Amino acid sequence: MSGNRKNPMKQLGLGLNLSTKKTRKRQFLDEMERVVPWDWLVQIVESHCPRAKTGRPPFAVATMLRIHYLQQWFGLSDPAMEEALHDETTILRFGHLLERHDLAVDMLRVVNDLLSVKGLLMRTGTAVDATLIFAPSSTKNAEGERDPEMKQTKKGNNWYFGMKAHIGVDARSGLVHTVAGTAANVNDLNMAGALLHGDEEAAFGDAGYQGVHKRPEAQGPTWHVAMRPGKRRLLSPFIEPDFVAERVEKMKASIRARVEHPFGVLKRQFGFTKVRYRGLKKNTAQIVTLFALSNLWMARRQLMGLQG
Numbered sequence: 001m002s003g004n005r006k007n008p009m010k011q012l013g014l015g016l017n018l019s020t021k022k023t024r025k026r027q028f029l030d031e032m033e034r035v036v037p038w039d040w041l042v043q044i045v046e047s048h049c050p051r052a053k054t055g056r057p058p059f060a061v062a063t064m065l066r067i068h069y070l071q072q073w074f075g076l077s078d079p080a081m082e083e084a085l086h087d088e089t090t091i092l093r094f095g096h097l098l099e100r101h102d103l104a105v106d107m108l109r110v111v112n113d114l115l116s117v118k119g120l121l122m123r124t125g126t127a128v129d130a131t132l133i134f135a136p137s138s139t140k141n142a143e144g145e146r147d148p149e150m151k152q153t154k155k156g157n158n159w160y161f162g163m164k165a166h167i168g169v170d171a172r173s174g175l176v177h178t179v180a181g182t183a184a185n186v187n188d189l190n191m192a193g194a195l196l197h198g199d200e201e202a203a204f205g206d207a208g209y210q211g212v213h214k215r216p217e218a219q220g221p222t223w224h225v226a227m228r229p230g231k232r233r234l235l236s237p238f239i240e241p242d243f244v245a246e247r248v249e250k251m252k253a254s255i256r257a258r259v260e261h262p263f264g265v266l267k268r269q270f271g272f273t274k275v276r277y278r279g280l281k282k283n284t285a286q287i288v289t290l291f292a293l294s295n296l297w298m299a300r301r302q303l304m305g306l307q308g
Contacts (some may be wrong), residue, residue, distance in 0.1 A: 125171030168195030181284030193217030
């Protein structure tokens with residue numbers, strides 16, 4: 001792709017109905033164009049790009065990065081985006097480049113460095129949680145089998161097939177600092193230690209993290225884990241210790257609620273409800289990218305305010 005193209009967010013329609021009228025999609029793209037640290041992210045990718053021996057480079061990184069993010073924001077597959085751009089395999093190659101060098105993790109780090117510098121990511125407390133991401137359970141595909149890296153798990157009375165996205169978020173702002181992807185049958189408790197950044201004084205989790213304080217890999221912060229629902233229902237508002245315990249549970253729940261915000265952005269704002277690829281590595285890379293972008297979306301008002 002030529003390196004002299006203009007900003008594709010403004011130039012390309014891509015079938016997204018991006019007219020000059022101030023539609024929701026247009027406003028969304030205008031705001032994200034302002035808050036995404038493009039120059040920093042481009043530098044990360046450029047350091048891994050192959051250098052053309054002669055002639056122009058195969059593509060402009062700034063252009064391809066914007067296209068890549070358009071895919072994440074609007075759930076567009078590689079073939080759909082290539083058809084819209086009348087391109088060939090450039091998008092697929094760019095995705096492979098990001099995956100090969102694990103650049104999604106670097107991008108999340110750069111975004112969070114920016115948020116920390118702006119005073120929006122405090123890092124004194126962490127809330128942890130996980131959500132199920134569905135995968136096709138059908139075998140009607142080219143391989144004739146389900147994705148072997150996706151697993152089945154039971155939640156309540158229902159069975160689900162797919163993977164889990166585990167996140168650690170800043171307990172004050174709800175911004176994501178750590179992401180891990182696993183098969184759906186991995187217990188949330190097993191991932192708790194991996195979701196800490198190491199500098200927090202306190203950590204919060206729902207009742208599924210009972211016993212986390214005994215895990216060697218989760219040592220460091222003081223854990224505040226929700227009481228099991230059955231035990232909480234037995235609390236009496238007329239007994240002072242029970243009354244105090246209920247107040248504490250409500251306080252812990254108000255902090256844990258912030259971990260739901262990034263999940264909501266992924267599923268409602270970006271429309272991400274099921275895996276797009278086969279295998280945990282590619283899907284985890286996409287999820288990390290989406291959480292980096294969700295951080296910018298959640299902090300966009302403050303970032304634009306700081307820009308004046």
